[in-house]
Amino acid sequence: MGIVDEWRGKLGLSQLTQDGKLEANALKTAQDGNGQMVHQLNDGSKAQVLAPGQPDEFYKVFVGGWLCERPDMSGMDGVCSSASSGWYYTSTGHADILTSPDYSKIGCAQAGGIWSCDLA
Numbered sequence: 149m150g151i152v153d154e155w156r157g158k159l160g161l162s163q164l165t166q167d168g169k170l171e172a173n174a175l176k177t178a179q180d181g182n183g184q185m186v187h188q189l190n191d192g193s194k195a196q197v198l199a200p201g202q203p204d205e206f207y208k209v210f211v212g213g214w215l216c217e218r219p220d221m222s223g224m225d226g227v228c229s230s231a232s233s234g235w236y237y238t239s240t241g242h243a244d245i246l247t248s249p250d251y252s253k254i255g256c257a258q259a260g261g262i263w264s265c266d267l268a
Contacts, residue, residue, distance in 0.1 A: 151207050152254060155215060158223040161247060170255025170266040177266070178259035185262055193266040195251060197242045201263045206256070209263045214242035221247070 149166045156163055173190040177198070180188065185198040201209040212231035215221070217240045219228035245251070251267040258264070 149254075149256075151210050152256070155211060155223075156247075158225075159215075159221055159247060160223060161249075162252075164254040164267070165252060167253040167255045167268065170253055170268060171257050172255070174255050174264035174266045175257035175259060178257055178262040178264040181260060181262055183260040183262065190266070192268055195245045195248075195267045197245055197265050197267075199242070199263050200261055201258065202261065203258050206258070206263060210246075210265075214246055217241070217243040218247075 153163050169192045173193045176190060177188050177196065180186065185200070187196055187198060189196055197214055199209045199213040201213070208231070211227060212233070213235050215224065216228035216232040216235065217237045219232070245267060253268045254265055256263065256265040
């Protein structure tokens, strides 16, 4: 959650509350996918983002994979010139979800080479 709090702060956004149910939902999605990114919105989850990544790569996923879909956001301060290495962007959907004022809670988990974050 430190990375989530840090980057939402840099973007001028309120912090999200870590939620155990959302974390369990995120873990279930990552586990059920068996190494594939297969979305499932379980009870209590309103949105979900998925990306490939190992347990020690949450920064790479959260910043480089998701937030850098919108490198022009105030507070990104050019980090995407290096953090986005290896990522290919076709939309801004992940960044839009993670910066939306519509959500106040988050739960993230990793399994099978997939990071998942559920929001509500």
